[in-house]
Amino acid sequence: MAAEPASFRQALSPHPGSASRPSPVLIGRRAAAGGCYWRRPLPGVWPRCGPGMAAAMEGPPGLGAALDAAALELLDALEMLQERRQVLTQLLRQGWLSLSQARYSLGCHRVSSLQYGATMVPRVRVLPREGTPHFDEVPGTARDTEDPDPQQEGGDGLRQRRGPPEKRGAPPRAPPDPLAWFGVLVPPSLRQAQGSFVQGVTVAVELAGLQAAVEAAATRYRGLLRRARHPDGDADTTVTPSDETSGTKMACGNETTGDTKTPGDTGTYREPEVTWRDTGDTMTHGNKGTGSDTTSIGDKETPATSPPP
Amino acid sequence: MLGYSEFYFNVDHGYLEGLVRGFKAGILTSSDYVNLAQCETLEDLKLHLQTTDYGNFLANETGPLTISTIDDKLKAKLLTEFHYFRNHAFEPLATFLNFITYSYMIDNVILLITGTLHQRPIAELVPKCHPLGRFEQMEAVSIASNPTELFNAILVDTPLAAFFQDCLSENDLDEMNIEIMRNKLYKSYLEAFYKFCEKQGGTTAEIMRPILEFEADRRAFIITINSFGTELSKDDREKLYPTCGKLYPEGLHLLATADDYEQVKCVADYYAEYKAVFEGVGSGAVEKTLEDAFFEHEVKLNVLAFNNQFHFGVFYAYVKLKEQECRNIVWIAECISQRHRTKINNYIPIF
Numbered sequence: 001m002a003a004e005p006a007s008f009r010q011a012l013s014p015h016p017g018s019a020s021r022p023s024p025v026l027i028g029r030r031a032a033a034g035g036c037y038w039r040r041p042l043p044g045v046w047p048r049c050g051p052g053m054a055a056a057m058e059g060p061p062g063l064g065a066a067l068d069a070a071a072l073e074l075l076d077a078l079e080m081l082q083e084r085r086q087v088l089t090q091l092l093r094q095g096w097l098s099l100s101q102a103r104y105s106l107g108c109h110r111v112s113s114l115q116y117g118a119t120m121v122p123r124v125r126v127l128p129r130e131g132t133p134h135f136d137e138v139p140g141t142a143r144d145t146e147d148p149d150p151q152q153e154g155g156d157g158l159r160q161r162r163g164p165p166e167k168r169g170a171p172p173r174a175p176p177d178p179l180a181w182f183g184v185l186v187p188p189s190l191r192q193a194q195g196s197f198v199q200g201v202t203v204a205v206e207l208a209g210l211q212a213a214v215e216a217a218a219t220r221y222r223g224l225l226r227r228a229r230h231p232d233g234d235a236d237t238t239v240t241p242s243d244e245t246s247g248t249k250m251a252c253g254n255e256t257t258g259d260t261k262t263p264g265d266t267g268t269y270r271e272p273e274v275t276w277r278d279t280g281d282t283m284t285h286g287n288k289g290t291g292s293d294t295t296s297i298g299d300k301e302t303p304a305t306s307p308p309p
Numbered sequence: 310m311l312g313y314s315e316f317y318f319n320v321d322h323g324y325l326e327g328l329v330r331g332f333k334a335g336i337l338t339s340s341d342y343v344n345l346a347q348c349e350t351l352e353d354l355k356l357h358l359q360t361t362d363y364g365n366f367l368a369n370e371t372g373p374l375t376i377s378t379i380d381d382k383l384k385a386k387l388l389t390e391f392h393y394f395r396n397h398a399f400e401p402l403a404t405f406l407n408f409i410t411y412s413y414m415i416d417n418v419i420l421l422i423t424g425t426l427h428q429r430p431i432a433e434l435v436p437k438c439h440p441l442g443r444f445e446q447m448e449a450v451s452i453a454s455n456p457t458e459l460f461n462a463i464l465v466d467t468p469l470a471a472f473f474q475d476c477l478s479e480n481d482l483d484e485m486n487i488e489i490m491r492n493k494l495y496k497s498y499l500e501a502f503y504k505f506c507e508k509q510g511g512t513t514a515e516i517m518r519p520i521l522e523f524e525a526d527r528r529a530f531i532i533t534i535n536s537f538g539t540e541l542s543k544d545d546r547e548k549l550y551p552t553c554g555k556l557y558p559e560g561l562h563l564l565a566t567a568d569d570y571e572q573v574k575c576v577a578d579y580y581a582e583y584k585a586v587f588e589g590v591g592s593g594a595v596e597k598t599l600e601d602a603f604f605e606h607e608v609k610l611n612v613l614a615f616n617n618q619f620h621f622g623v624f625y626a627y628v629k630l631k632e633q634e635c636r637n638i639v640w641i642a643e644c645i646s647q648r649h650r651t652k653i654n655n656y657i658p659i660f
Contacts, residue, residue: 093649100643104636105600108380109420109437117427181427184488185535187600 074217095196101189318619335362339658413442425451472497492549503553516622525554
């Protein structure tokens with residue numbers, strides 16, 4: 001991995017010693033352990049020149065402190081995001097390895113796509129909370145089916161488990177344990193796999209909230225920076241750095257998060273290097289409309305500038 | 310004449326014993342496994358396997374290589390060898406080889422029933438069945454809804470009919486009943502196989518009896534441990550234990566009352582070889598699970614079978630060793646494709 005989280009604060013400080021640190025372009029390698037890497041620096045966050053910038057910003061003194069606070073908040077959030085992503089990677093890798101161990105003892109075709117039905121009922125649903133970008137895990141009921149009405153809840157359930165369709169009026173009961181798909185007497189490695197994936201769901205929900213928080217902090221910082229540079233309120237498009245957020249990429253195993261939770265066929269398994277395509281579809285279910293404009297996670301091909309929000 | 314099998318064994322079975330020993334020489338050695346474990350991709354693995362007895366078994370695969378393709382092709386190779394043995398076998402070797410296939414047939418029946426329960430089309434299920442356990446009425450298994458119907462309509466004409474006596478019931482096939490049916494079928498099968506080997510007498514009985522006793526005891530341990538935390542009652546559990554092992558009868562009673570892993574370990578401590586197996590679990594640098602330790606013990610017994618001549622045990626041992634080899638290769642392939650190399654050396658080397 002290229003940079004440790006501790007370097008964030010050091011890079012930001014105006015001490016001359018920090019200049020020896022590598023530039024804010026934190027381009028990391030794709031680690032064999034499936035770490036994440038940043039495709040682009042966070043423009044607008046890193047002051048290009050330390051002391052000189054302070055001179056250029058002639059706003060009220062409180063604004064400078066607010067800027068610092070906003071920057072630190074952003075970096076803290078980023079650090080936490082990074083750490084949680086590591087945890088998620090570990091959990092998923094552990095889960096997949098336990099699944100392979102189960103296949104070793106039971107045989108490849110006893111732990112495969114033959115064991116789950118075409119209809120599934122989620123055991124856990126994700127609901128966005130009003131106002132703040134927060135997501136809650138809510139236990140699913142057996143009455144939920146494959147296609148929930150998006151207007152009802154504003155969040156898609158993570159498709160996971162199945163259960164028989166319930167009659168209206170019956171009290172909601174918990175959907176059956178998907179471990180039962182593989183038989184009653186399952187080896188302990190399969191239980192371990194289930195445990196890892198269940199924990200991964202919680203971490204993934206947390207990550208979605210953290211990602212939203214990071215974006216909010218970045219927007220706040222950019223707003224403050226703009227105000228600091230142009231206290232009279234002109235919009236100056238030439239100086240404003242491009243507003244792309246970092247191209248942090250992270251994916252887990254398969255294309256959609258939903259799939260990582262279900263035991264996949266050995267044939268469709270993909271390598272779990274952590275590339276997460278966030279286009280508002282996978283993790284941040286509620287943000288389909290407004291979120292995707294500012295959170296266009298950069299590919300190499302995205303244009304260098306995008307209009308400021 | 311009991312005990313003088315060397316005088317007349319070769320008349321009927323000499324050619325096949327020679328053949329199986331030749332095949333046994335092609336089983337991968339530990340240096341082959343070391344080479345395989347150093348591969349970076351599945352294509353490398355395929356390349357390394359080409360230098361072994363497997364040859365170009367993956368040569369005709371178009372598209373990207375997947376683990377299930379590798380697994381299927383490995384099994385297909387074993388199938389051709391086994392069919393050759395079976396087609397050239399006289400009695401009683403023919404019955405013996407049939408007994409070997411029955412365990413795979415049981416697995417296939419259960420796979421088909423479970424798949425049907427989960428609404429999978431039969432065309433998707435049949436290719437996933439174990440090739441050694443194929444029988445003609447396989448596709449029809451999906452139409453049965455309870456065990457009696459399954460037996461009367463389909464399985465009565467198959468060799469599995471003899472093992473079904475205990476499982477007949479009118480209950481619907483749900484997950485618990487399927488699991489119970491699987492284990493009861495396997496118990497009847499193992500006991501029948503044990504009786505057959507005993508009847509053969511001579512070196513065959515001498516070699517096969519410890520192997521089958523270990524298999525029975527291993528199943529008892531695994532059923533007990535896997536049933537902790539499930540709804541399987543203790544009485545039901547006791548009915549699933551095969552009785553042809555060393556644990557019968559006292560050990561099985563004790564296992565039936567066990568509530569956690571420690572109690573199971575205490576039961577195993579009464580029997581010297583199982584005590585050694587349980588002690589190998591979890592200790593040492595590499596974390597070994599109980600199932601790994603059981604597989605290792607099984608490999609040891611099967612390798613010993615080749616030290617004796619003029620008996621049928623070599624055929625059983627060969628099939629089981631090839632199966633273990635298949636598991637090893639698939640495990641290494643999974644570790645390579647998941648890029649999780651810490652546990653890649655958890656395979657069990659055979660020779």
